[in-house]
Amino acid sequence: MGKQGWAVLFEAYAQKLIDEFRVPGAMVAVAKNGELFYEKAFGYRDREEQWPVNLDTVFGIGSITKSFSCVAIMQLQEQGKLSVHDPVVTYLPEFRTPDEEQTKAITIHHFMTHTLGFPPLPSLIPAMQRSLEADPTAADLLKAFEAQCQKPIDTFEELMAYIGDLSFELIGKPGEQFSYSNDAFGLLGAIVERVTGKSYEAYVKDHILQPLGMDRSVFHVEELGAVDNCAMLYTPKVQEGVREVLRAPLWWDSPSMRAAGFLKASARDMLQYAELFRTGGLGKGTRIISEESTAQMVTPHAKIDPLRSYGYGLGILPFSEGRTLVQHTGGLKGITAQMFIIPEEGITGILLTNMDDAPITDLTLGLLNSVFERPIDTQYATFANYEASLAELQTCTGTFKSGEGDEVKVRFDENEGKLVLILDKTELPLRPIEKDAFVFTRRGIDTVVHFVRNTEGEVKRFALFSRQLPKVEVVNA
Structure with missing residues (x-):
């Protein structure tokens, strides 16, 4: 079956999902050995204006930002400015947890692999509080977190103070248990800032975005200027039993957690970025990180579950015979995104949508199955039954x-x-x-x-x- 055949099948499958979930707009792009070989835009970047989506439309990428934060840390390690095995308190002496010994034992590596021993904490909501208070669609969320939102968390120092004052049970010693932590990644931004003397955002722009020619990638859409071509944001709400998708133009932001998930980018830029993990650290003919650093990022350092593992800011799982899927998803209001790399096949891909809770896992698996000409409903893995007592x-x-x-x-x-x-x-x-x-x-x-x-x-x-x-x-x- 030629490319046309699999593409037709995938697009029918994707359109059905997009219609069912009422996703306003989506962009799907796949490259092989660095050359774009498939692109498809669905719907609109602005549903009401009926403005189309293309490769240069800027969407939020959410937590895919976490891999950029890890690239920054690897660069600083290569420059001898830090080691991933340094204790976090070396750079953030005011960082505290409920256990003083544990605090001293947590390293940058534990932050990058979500293995610092934190359960999910309520800090992200007060960290986004100012932008939530400006957004009418966030009223219910703010009400649910009223107790946590006594005052906004605007700085890294306030984030550390907030965590230090929280009463919570650690889930294990550093390195023992995996549990996704936005706090850890927010504070990687603080480490970058303290080591380099420049803001996290400026560091990422100067040392990752600009060298890769990612001129459609920003932390604030205002930086794009008048050219715009930016996705309008939408959010699904169930009202009186009916699912509606509402226009919700305001971007959520968090100054203390930008390193955890607040970058915006175009599909073209994201394919350029994904090249790093296909080529061993090269992009636009420029070495961004060393082969060794890239290999460390895609090494499965922590086990998430019987199928999935986590490297540095990247998820890793087996995909069919002899193939590895390196990937990360991102989600926030008006954002559902997924980046993937299959290094053995030279394949990189990005899926971007302008609505939260879009069926991104389904779309990505359908795309991968189509590209590799497997039945579209093939799972990532099959598991035998276990006889539980x-x-x-x-x-x-x-x-x-x-x-x-x-x-x-x-x-x-x-x-x-x-x-x-x-x-x-x-x-x-x-x-x-x-x-x-x-x-x-x-x-x-x-x-x-x-x-x-x-x-x-x-x-x-x-x-x-x-x-x-x-x-x-x-x-x-």
Whole structure:
């Protein structure tokens, strides 16, 4: 089947998803060995004005920004200005956790791999507070976090003070447990700033964006000037049982967490950036980081679940025979994005949308399956069943809640003899695949989850979507 054949199949699949979720606009672009070989724009960058999307339309990339922060750290390590194995307190002496010994033991490496031992904390909302207060669509979010938003977190120093004053239980010693931490990545920006004497944003612009010719990549869309071609933002809201997608023009921002997820970029620029991880650190004929640094970034340093691992600001998972998928997603209001690299095939790709909660995982897997001419519904991996004992299953029930506001319940279904996850009012059966690890299927996509026990064997946390949610109460079966 020629390119045209797979592209037709993918576009039909993608259009159906985009229509179902009412995604206003999306851009998909794939390169092979650095040459663009597929691009497709869907919908509009501005639905009301019907302005089209193209390769130069600027979208938010959310947490894909985290890999830029790690590139910056690797550059500074190459210059001898720091080592990833240095304790964080060397550069941020005011950084505190609930355990003084742990504080001293946390290194930059633990920040870059989300293994510092933090559960999800509520700090991102007060860190974005000023922009949320200006945004009518954020009223419900601000209300839900009213207790946490006594005052905005505007600086790195305020972020460290906020974390230092929080009472929370660490989930493990440094390096033991993976749980996604926006706080750690926000503070990587503070380390860059203190080591270089220039702002994080200026450093990234001078040492990554400009050398790569990424002139459509900015932290503030105002920097683009009159040329514009910038995506309007949209957010889905369920109102009286009906899902609507609302125009929501204001960009959320967080001065203390820009290093965690606030860069904006075009698809053309992002393909240029993804080249770093295909070529071993080269872009536009310029060496941005060394081959060794690039290799360290794509090394699976931390295990997320039985399928996925994490390098430095990049997720890593096997993809079919002998292929590795290096990738990261990003999401915030008006943003759902995914970047991927399959180094063995010379493939790089970017998917950008202008709505939060767009079905990016489905679109990416459908695209990869199409490119490699596999059935479009092929999963990333298949897992054999595991025979979990009744006692194992029954001890997993409970309510699990994170500081970021996510809450899920797990109950035991006596009739079916299985665990059920209640997520966004949807009941999803959990299929055991190994001890304490399960798979649920939603919209034909398998997601791996697992329970984390303490030394006494009690379930303390539930790992879902890369975050460990602490157990808050026992639910009767």
